[in-house]
Amino acid sequence: MDRKAFIAMLNKDMADEHASIIRYLIHAYQVGESTPFGQMLLSTAREEMWHMDWLGDELGEMGEEPGMEQGIYPYDGTSNASLLRSYIEWEDNLIKMYDAQAAQVDEPELKRVLHQLGWESITHRRRFASWLDKLGSEGEKPLAPVEGDLSPDLVTRFHSEVDAQYKLVLQHLRHAFVLEGQSCPVGSELELTAMRHMKNLSHFAEELIDSGEDVPFSYPGVDQSSAVPDALAADLRLTTEAQERFIALSQDPEVAEHPDLKIEIDNLVTRNGLLTMVVKELLESVRSESGGESSSEAVSEPEKAAPEAGVKPTSGGFTVGSLKGH
Ligand SMILES: [Fe+2]
Ligand SMILES: [Fe+2]
Structure with missing residues (x-):
């Protein structure tokens, strides 16, 4: 991979992590930060902040300009369950993507970061699947306007x-x-x-x-x-x-x-x-x-x-x- 493509890849990753932070934060605010569901979303958002931070540090250390705009996180906001299903799909894509990226990178430290991003995406996926299960039919109720x-x-x-x-x-x-x-x-x-x-x-x-x-x-x-x-x-x-x-x-x-x-x-x-x-x-x-x-x-x-x-x-x-x- 040439340097330009490599930098574009890291910037795209950063934009995706940024979008994840915002999505989980907004959802946590919607359901209430102090509820167990809100706390899970908040702590996941915090992990996404570390992810964005790792990538930004990488780019900065390479003398590159880190992109500070968020990517596009597609989601279905009908209910908590539909949101969780969107999150599972999103994290699934990231798992595959980070795996493929880590395989393309030789530099050991960066390889480790990409692997870690993938592993933590697996954790997020599992967390969301577990909550989808836990919320059951209650989760399918449409989110009411406030x-x-x-x-x-x-x-x-x-x-x-x-x-x-x-x-x-x-x-x-x-x-x-x-x-x-x-x-x-x-x-x-x-x-x-x-x-x-x-x-x-x-x-x-x-x-x-x-x-x-x-x-x-x-x-x-x-x-x-x-x-x-x-x-x-x-x-x-x-x-x-x-x-x-x-x-x-x-x-x-x-x-x-x-x-x-x-x-x-x-x-x-x-x-x-x-x-x-x-x-x-x-x-x-x-x-x-x-x-x-x-x-x-x-x-x-x-x-x-x-x-x-x-x-x-x-x-x-x-x-x-x-x-x-x-
Ligand atoms: Fe992440
Ligand atoms: Fe994630």
Whole structure:
């Protein structure tokens, strides 16, 4: 397989894992995160996040631009059972696909990752089949439309918050994948921060889904900086803007009428405040390491464009073979 086809293959895998995350998350929000069924979906979504993360790290270490858009996950949303049948079919396809891909790859670390993706897809398939069985005829009941009690204004604002937090998650991840070679601590910190934004996102998405809204998770576009300071500055900007909106929401009279929602929004203010500090301190430390120069002077690549396919990152150092270890 030539390099271009190989990179396209890994990017397609990543898009599929991304689509799996979103599908299982939405379903978990629909059935309730605290129900046993919802918990199973949530923990499966979490495993899909690791899968996406492994592939993104791989691509980043190879100096390639990881695709941050989700693939298309076909499903039948009539009932929990029809959804589970769609999931079984999807995971079945992935099992075969990862098996075939692993057979085509010689590099041992990547081979191992592809095998692991396939094995965990087997686990997912088994889990879904077991739940299909467990739900029995109850699972076949059509999923009823829900009526929400949020005002149209709050619904619109929550949709914007889902979009904004989704953008923050994807942007932090993209930066972590691409820039980890330049600064490992920054990469690791950004991955953690992405997870916190995922948690922020889930509050809004769950509220919307509870109100009978569709949450499309459209690709928001992410910052394409190729240098750490520029990337962190872009992340800080989004995080700071979110903080202003969270504070406004926490003071909103309609939010005050929903006590449980108010608790969560107040918590978002403190959590996002912390995330703002983390990114700010990272940016300051990176700037002071580079002698306080402005970011564009501190980096060797002035272009903000994504690295060209096949071009190694500035630090070199990482290869496919050096997978994991940090
Ligand atoms: Fe997966
Ligand atoms: Fe899966």
